[in-house]
Amino acid sequence: xxxxxxxxxxxxxxxxxxxxxxxxxxxxxxxxxxxxxxxxxxxxxxxxxxxxxxxxxxxxxxxxxxxxxx
Numbered sequence: 532x533x534x535x536x537x538x539x540x541x542x543x544x545x546x547x548x549x550x551x552x553x554x555x556x557x558x559x560x561x562x563x564x565x566x567x568x569x570x571x572x573x574x575x576x577x578x579x580x581x582x583x584x585x586x587x588x589x590x591x592x593x594x595x596x597x598x599x600x601x
Contacts, residue, residue, distance in 0.1 A: 536560050560582060564589060564590055568590070
C-alpha cells in the first residue's frame with residue numbers, strides 16, 4: 532500500500548512539472564497575456580485565473596486567417 536502511495540505522488544509531481552513546462556502563456560495565468568482577456572470576449576468560468584485553456588491566443592501573435600474570418 533505504501534509503495535502505491537509513493538508511486539502515485541511521484542507520478543503526480545512528474546505530471547505537474549510536465550504541465551508547467553508546456554504552459555502556453557508567459558505569465559502565471561494564461562489570461563494575463565491572452566487576446567480574449569475581456570469579460571465580453573471570454574465567458575469561461577476559469578477567467579481570469581486559467582492555467583489551461585483551449586481558447587488561449589497570445590495577444591502579441593499575429594491574427595491567423597481562421598480567426599480573422601469569424
